[in-house]
Amino acid sequence: MRTMGKVKATAVRVGAAMAAVTAGVGVFSVKEALSFGKGMREIQTITGQTDDELKVFGDQIKAVSQEIGVGLKDSVEAMYKSLSSGIPTDNAIDFLRVGGKAAVGGVTDLTTATGGLIRVMNAYGAENVNLSKVADVFFETIRIGDTRFGELSESIGKVGAIASAAGVSFEELFAGFATLTKQTGDTDLAATALKATLTQLLKPNPKLAAVLKDVTDAEKVASWQALGLQKTLKLVAKEVNNDSSALTKLFPNVRALAAIYGTTGTNAEAAAFAVDTMTNASGKANAAFETMSKDASFKLGQVKTQFQIIAVEIGDNLIPKVLELSKMLAGFAKGENVDSLVDSFTAIAAVIAIAAKLFLGLVTMLRKFTMGPLGDFAEKVARVMEKLGLAGEDSGIAKLVASEGETTSEDVALAKRDRSLRLAREARGITAPTVGPLAREMRVPQLPTGTKIEALVFQILEHMPGMPKAVQ
Numbered sequence: 001m002r003t004m005g006k007v008k009a010t011a012v013r014v015g016a017a018m019a020a021v022t023a024g025v026g027v028f029s030v031k032e033a034l035s036f037g038k039g040m041r042e043i044q045t046i047t048g049q050t051d052d053e054l055k056v057f058g059d060q061i062k063a064v065s066q067e068i069g070v071g072l073k074d075s076v077e078a079m080y081k082s083l084s085s086g087i088p089t090d091n092a093i094d095f096l097r098v099g100g101k102a103a104v105g106g107v108t109d110l111t112t113a114t115g116g117l118i119r120v121m122n123a124y125g126a127e128n129v130n131l132s133k134v135a136d137v138f139f140e141t142i143r144i145g146d147t148r149f150g151e152l153s154e155s156i157g158k159v160g161a162i163a164s165a166a167g168v169s170f171e172e173l174f175a176g177f178a179t180l181t182k183q184t185g186d187t188d189l190a191a192t193a194l195k196a197t198l199t200q201l202l203k204p205n206p207k208l209a210a211v212l213k214d215v216t217d218a219e220k221v222a223s224w225q226a227l228g229l230q231k232t233l234k235l236v237a238k239e240v241n242n243d244s245s246a247l248t249k250l251f252p253n254v255r256a257l258a259a260i261y262g263t264t265g266t267n268a269e270a271a272a273f274a275v276d277t278m279t280n281a282s283g284k285a286n287a288a289f290e291t292m293s294k295d296a297s298f299k300l301g302q303v304k305t306q307f308q309i310i311a312v313e314i315g316d317n318l319i320p321k322v323l324e325l326s327k328m329l330a331g332f333a334k335g336e337n338v339d340s341l342v343d344s345f346t347a348i349a350a351v352i353a354i355a356a357k358l359f360l361g362l363v364t365m366l367r368k369f370t371m372g373p374l375g376d377f378a379e380k381v382a383r384v385m386e387k388l389g390l391a392g393e394d395s396g397i398a399k400l401v402a403s404e405g406e407t408t409s410e411d412v413a414l415a416k417r418d419r420s421l422r423l424a425r426e427a428r429g430i431t432a433p434t435v436g437p438l439a440r441e442m443r444v445p446q447l448p449t450g451t452k453i454e455a456l457v458f459q460i461l462e463h464m465p466g467m468p469k470a471v472q
Contacts, residue, residue: 032072032308033315039076046083060093062309068100069293069301070110072308075100078114085118087126095131098285102135104298105288106142108149113138116153120170123160129170135285137174137278144277145178147187152177155191159198166198167225171281175230175274180262182270189258196255201232208250211239230263230271237264 040058043049049057065075079096087095095117103113120134142149155177163173173194180190201224204212212224215235224232240246242265251260263271292298 029311029315032311078110101289106149119157136281139285140281141174141178145181146185147181151187155187158191159195171278175278178274179271193258196253197259
């Protein structure tokens, strides 16, 4: 019974110490790990990958997320949508990378960028288009037209399928968007006009059919598709001397006339320039990404993503221990697993020690930025770690947990004399180690002040193996 009492007392004290440390590190890490793990399991329902294959796939997603400065949640969601839309698993990582760079270069979010790429690939067939070229054409359309990535992404879905069926390349389709949006500033109107025009070219009335035959015979081609959309419209308009009345009879659908007038006559040169620009677009999206990646906000995004990645890795290590501890606590209440309970506390504390060590480096960078909850959280972690003066490479927490003696005044005095703690206190005007206020900063339950538990929390923190010195 006496041994049981000592073990219980030790468990309570260690539990209190762990609560103070894990408040900022453990909870955040576990939440990130659970969120990422759930997202990856959803992906597994589509890919059918084994657990080992899923682990590798997840690591690849993390690496790409870090490269493009996009949060893990956004990357996992974009990956799920891409795979469910038919992107092959073997090409999915490259797709995510290209989509991410397109998002950064095109100043949009990952979901919008990958959505636009998916619509083009589904309309034309993944085997018929080069993914990087599609991204380049998106960027060039935005650059020379008057549209945004999101608007273009949505509008492509309205006309992509019929353009592909009509034999019009995606380069020419996007050239049409660039030309018409520059004139109207209305991406949806451009999509409607292009769709109406293609519909009438595919099913021409007798007058238009006759003009198309004259044009193709003169150019010695089998069909108007061989000439391309822009050149076909230019030659058709030329056949009727660009007469608006005649063009109206050839294209009676008023919606089509916006595209006809916008790409022929005085606008023919601009339309031809757009086609040439799209045809020769190469490396444009990547160049835009390189430019935008020099911005401080992009670099902050990379740091935040790295923070999340480390949190997930810490959480992955912590979750099994927490689950194991939960089972042992159930047995402990019945007087079972007494010895292994202490071992579980020790194992969890070791993981937390590594977590704090890794977090301290990232927090140092993140606290320079105060953008949103993550920046606020980093600032709190940094203040707490600094005030605690996390240091010490002594015997480690295992010996402390294994000891059956009570915490003595000499133990507390030894902790107070630690050089790191002393310098930290003096620099901040702190005269005694006080865990209570620190707990409030981290929003964890208030620990009893002026007690042996509070002193032990400080002592345990100082004896955690591998903790870096926050104050030199």
